[in-house]
Amino acid sequence: MKKSLGARTLAFPTPVWLVGTYNAGGTPNIMTAAWAGIVCSQPPCVGVSLRKATYTYGSLMLKKAFTINVPGAAHVQEADYCGIASGKAGNKFTAAGLTPVKSDLVDAPYVQEFPLVLECKIIHTLEIGLHTLFVGEILDVKAEEGVLGEKGLPDIEKVKPIIFGPEIRTYHGIGPYLGQAFAIGRKP
């Protein structure tokens, strides 16, 4: 029996990704976002939604570029911190003990310590309501060599991405392997 819980942003899983930007003065900033996901295969694009009130919003509008930085479970505290503090108040990279690396491809910094990063240029914005959706074309994906597995692709069990549960406000790690996609559902 299903119970009605009302109109709310409640769906599992959502990601924990840090959006990297430079402000007008060139100071690097990162903010944590969970309203995000892949939105197109060709061109490869990621979408991330932010409130206008965030410090990052202004930098996105100005620079038309961002990075998506995927923290491993070892950085869950830093990820949470970067969702609480604002770049208005100071340099969050410094406060979180993280190292900004200037992207060669877009005018945005990525996080040296994180296993997986995407460099993106903004190709669309969509005003939805409280949040604005930024669609970024993925120009490159970079991964730490230590997390690479079969076929030279990142192994999700080595990346150890963080899962966010909206409304319940919990972080979880990646769990057991359940099967191969586009394979286990094939009828005999």
Added chain:
Amino acid sequence: MKKSLGARTLAFPTPVWLVGTYNAGGTPNIMTAAWAGIVCSQPPCVGVSLRKATYTYGSLMLKKAFTINVPGAAHVQEADYCGIASGKAGNKFTAAGLTPVKSDLVDAPYVQEFPLVLECKIIHTLEIGLHTLFVGEILDVKAEEGVLGEKGLPDIEKVKPIIFGPEIRTYHGIGPYLGQAFAIGRKP
């Protein structure tokens, strides 16, 4: 040291959600999507991107409504099947052994067997490239009573959502609790 992997849709985690629709004749259909996520808090909205070639695309354009159905790990095979087969070829609910329930709120069916469902009306579409992004306002969230935990909200460890790894094409379950959001990152 980071290695460049090229421009590709490679980020972890992505969700495994099934999009429920009715076609022009009223036949229920479901398709599995991973290019999806929450996109706005107010109004609460979810975004899902589909190719024009999918059967669901036509139903979304016609009905302006859909459901998001979150399968638990026990239904990973059915979820994979609904990402392989097309509704053009037959009723996927029947083939997957799943039961469509007509939503009271929108002209779309949800999956009785899944623990968490969202009923959505389309308020925006955005053509990106191969994929079109559909933004649906979440009119209600419904959960099985058996997965509810503290404060009457779904417990993610009971819902057991599936995580998809793009490019590596693997499904994983939800892993260990890592901490409370907006809490563990606070400085003392």
